[in-house]
Amino acid sequence: xxxxxxxxxxxxxxLLALLIFIPLTAVTLEKAFNSSLSQSMLxxxxxxxxxxxxxxxxxxxxxxxxxxxxxxxxxxxxxGSGLYAFIQFKSDILWQSLSTLNWQLEPKxxxxxxxxxxxxxxxxxxxxxxxxxxxxxxxTSQGYQPxxxxxxxxxxxxxxxxxxxxxxxxxxxxxxxxLLLILLLVSLNAALLPISRLNKQIRxxxxxxxxxxxxxxxxxxxxxxxxxxxxxxxxxQQRSRYKNSLSDLAHSLKTPLAVLSGTQGLPQQANEPINxxxxxxxxxxxRAVAGSSSxxxxxxxxxxxxxxxxxxMTKVYADKQLLLTQIIQPEEIGFHGDVTDLMEILxxxxxxxxxxxxxxxxxxxxxxxxxxxxxxxxxxPGIPQNKREKLLERGTRLDSYxxxxxIGMAVVADLVAAYQGRLEIDKGxxxxxxxxxIFPIKV
Numbered sequence: 001x002x003x004x005x006x007x008x009x010x011x012x013x014x015l016l017a018l019l020i021f022i023p024l025t026a027v028t029l030e031k032a033f034n035s036s037l038s039q040s041m042l043x044x045x046x047x048x049x050x051x052x053x054x055x056x057x058x059x060x061x062x063x064x065x066x067x068x069x070x071x072x073x074x075x076x077x078x079x080g081s082g083l084y085a086f087i088q089f090k091s092d093i094l095w096q097s098l099s100t101l102n103w104q105l106e107p108k109x110x111x112x113x114x115x116x117x118x119x120x121x122x123x124x125x126x127x128x129x130x131x132x133x134x135x136x137x138x139x140t141s142q143g144y145q146p147x148x149x150x151x152x153x154x155x156x157x158x159x160x161x162x163x164x165x166x167x168x169x170x171x172x173x174x175x176x177x178x179l180l181l182i183l184l185l186v187s188l189n190a191a192l193l194p195i196s197r198l199n200k201q202i203r204x205x206x207x208x209x210x211x212x213x214x215x216x217x218x219x220x221x222x223x224x225x226x227x228x229x230x231x232x233x234x235x236x237q238q239r240s241r242y243k244n245s246l247s248d249l250a251h252s253l254k255t256p257l258a259v260l261s262g263t264q265g266l267p268q269q270a271n272e273p274i275n276x277x278x279x280x281x282x283x284x285x286x287r288a289v290a291g292s293s294s295x296x297x298x299x300x301x302x303x304x305x306x307x308x309x310x311x312x313m314t315k316v317y318a319d320k321q322l323l324l325t326q327i328i329q330p331e332e333i334g335f336h337g338d339v340t341d342l343m344e345i346l347x348x349x350x351x352x353x354x355x356x357x358x359x360x361x362x363x364x365x366x367x368x369x370x371x372x373x374x375x376x377x378x379x380x381p382g383i384p385q386n387k388r389e390k391l392l393e394r395g396t397r398l399d400s401y402x403x404x405x406x407i408g409m410a411v412v413a414d415l416v417a418a419y420q421g422r423l424e425i426d427k428g429x430x431x432x433x434x435x436x437x438i439f440p441i442k443v
Contacts, residue, residue, distance in 0.1 A: 006192060006195065007188060007189075007192055010188050010191075010192075011184070011185065011188060014181075014184045014188070015181070018177050018180060018181065022173050022174075022176075022177050025173060026166075026169055026170055026173050029169055030162075030165070030166055030169065033162075033165050033169075034162060037158060037161065037162070038121055038130075041130050041153060041158065042119050042130075042132065044153075045119070045130060045132035045151045045153060046117070046132060046134075048073060048083070048085070048132075048151045049117075049132055049134050049149050049151050051071075051072055051073065052071075052085055052087070052149050052151070053134070053136055053149060055067060055068055055071065055072070056087060056095075056138070056147070056149070058138055058139075058140050058147075060141065061141065063089075064094065065087050065089075065094040065095040067087075067095050071085075071097065075099060076097040076098065076099050077097070077098045077099065078098070078099055079098060079099055079100075079101040079102050080099065080101075080102055081099045082099075082153065082154035082156070082157065083097075083099060083151070083152070083153055083154070084096070084097055084099050084100045084103075084129075084151070084152040084153075085097040085099075085100075085149070085150065085151055085152075086100075086107065086109070086149075086150040086152075087147060087148070087149055087150075088109060088111065088147070088148045088149075088150065089145065089146075089147055089148075090145075093106065094147075105125060105126070107125055107150075107152075109131075109133065109148065109150050110133075111133065111135050111146070111148040112133050112134065112135050112148070113135060114135050114136070114137055114146050115135070115136070115137075116134075116135060117132065117133065117134045118131075118132070118133045118134075119131070119132050119133075120133075122155075123152065127154060127155070127156070128154075128155040129152040129153060129154055129155060130152065130153040130155060130158070131150065131151070131152055132150070132151045132153075133148060133149065133150050133151075134148070134149050135147070135148045135149075136149070194217050194218050194221055195221070197215060197217070198213070198215075198217060198221055198224070198225065201213045201214075201215060202228065205228075205232055211232065211236065212229050212232060212233075213225050213228055213229055213232075253277075257274060257277065257278055260274060261274055299333075299334025299335060299336050300334055300335045300336075300337060300338070300339045300342055301332065301333075301334050302328055302333055302334060302335055302342070302365050303326075303328050303331050303332075303333075305335075305339065305342055305343055305346065306326050306328065306346065306363060306365070307326075308343075309343070309346055309347055309350055310324045310326065310350075312347075313350055313351070313354050313361075316351075316354070317354045317355075320354070320357070320359075321359075322354055322357055322359060322360065322361055323359060323360045323361070324361050324362075324363075325360070325361070325362040325363070326362075326363045326364075326365075327362070327363070327364040327365070327366075328364075328365045328366075329365070329366045333365060333366070333367055333372070335372065335439070336372075336439075336441060337419055337439075341415050341418075341419075344411060344412070344415060345374075345412050345415050345416065345437065346363070346374070346376075348409060348411065348412045349374075349376045349409075349412060349435055349437075350363065350376060352409065353376050353377070353378040353380070353432075353433075353435075354378075356378050356380030356381065356432060356433065357378035357379055357380045357432065358378075358379050358380060359379060360378065360379045360430050361376070361377075361378045362375075362376070362377050362378075362428075362430060363375070363376050364376075367441060370440065370441045371438055371439065371440055371441060372438070372439045372440075372441055373436065373437070373438050373439075374436070374437040374439075375428075375434060375435070375436050375437075376434070376435050377428030377429065377430050377432060377433065377434035377435070378428070378430060378432040378433060379428075379430040379431045379432045380431075380432035380433065381432065382427055382428075382431070382432045382433045383425055383433045388425045388426075416437055416439075419439050420439075420440055421437055421438055421439040421440070422437075422438045423435065423436070423437055424436040424438070
């Protein structure tokens with residue numbers, strides 16, 4: 001699984017916190033608002049009930065209620081106003097307000113105990129109502145009798161208020177969440193800016209544009225900066241020692257080679273090896289002076305090198321009559337490195353493949369996603385699965401194995417590592433070994 005960047009992780013954590021916090025806040029505020037609204041409704045209905053009790057009287061017969069024609073609260077006097085009142089004695093309705101004039105069904109109430117009240121937030125008939133009930137004792141001709149007072153309030157207005165509040169709440173919380181996200185992004189970018197600057201300087205140091213990281217960073221990054229600078233200093237010192245050692249070696253060999261070249265009677269066959277030794281010394285000196293971090297802006301064309309190597313292999317292994325195949329896509333593809341290094345890598349690999357092959361050797365080269373890939377495969381016996389990982393271990397010489405798969409491969413492995421490449425061993429489609437070389441392309 002691909003690791004996520006710190007910026008993405010931090011943003012995801014902040015977004016998750018908002019996704020949890022905002023809904024929880026909205027639900028909590030909605031519940032608090034609804035509870036407050038319900039409590040306010042209870043207080044209002046309690047006052048209305050006390051008003052009814054103060055205006056209520058029983059007639060002398062003790063079977064009828066005596067109430068004013070017009071109550072103090074006009075909502076009780078207007079049919080369908082949404083506020084309704086009932087007075088009940090035992091199981092009979094003694095009185096009901098004018099606002100219930102159009103009611104066709106008579107509600108069924110449960111009376112609370114004497115001196116007790118009850119409040120029901122969802123009393124359902126044809127519609128939903130708040131119901132407040134209170135039972136008081138009144139003196140009648142039959143003695144003190146319990147009289148229950150009921151106040152119903154239509155919930156339509158209450159529900160409208162709830163919806164308006166919820167809509168306003170979610171709109172504002174959504175806007176706040178958006179502003180918080182913007183603030184988090186700005187803060188996150190500001191917090192991670194030093195890391196971005198440090199990464200940029202590290203890339204510049206990798207490409208050789210910087211020798212040391214010189215900018216000032218927060219205390220948390222200063223120790224890392226110091227460690228990287230120490231690493232760069234150590235690498236520079238090692239490179240300097242390497243260059244000096246090669247220079248000393250070249251100078252120490254220069255005089256003996258000159259004497260050997262000028263020796264009278266030297267066989268003609270010895271001149272070529274002496275020249276090769278001299279060229280190798282000069283090439284190593286050049287690489288030491290350039291340094292391991294030097295970059296090759298001009299790519300070396302691959303196809304001419306492969307053509308030259310194929311011609312050489314055809315002559316060397318003429319007795320095997322091998323079929324050598326090359327696939328280079330596109331043909332103008334290049335290798336960002338020294339042409340001698342490319343010759344050495346491909347030459348050793350092709351030589352080993354030709355030694356192991358029965359009849360075919362195939363070389364493929366292609367680039368994709370900022371990497372250059374070489375694949376060399378043959379139809380020989382291949383490399384056993386249990387030896388592949390060991391072959392790729394640093395310090396293991398590949399030429400310690402038979403079937404010709406290791407000649408010069410120690411040099412190849414070092415060159416691939418010098419270019420920050422990767423070497424893989426697999427089984428090819430031809431049936432033998434397939435060696436894969438993957439090099440990064442610096443853009």
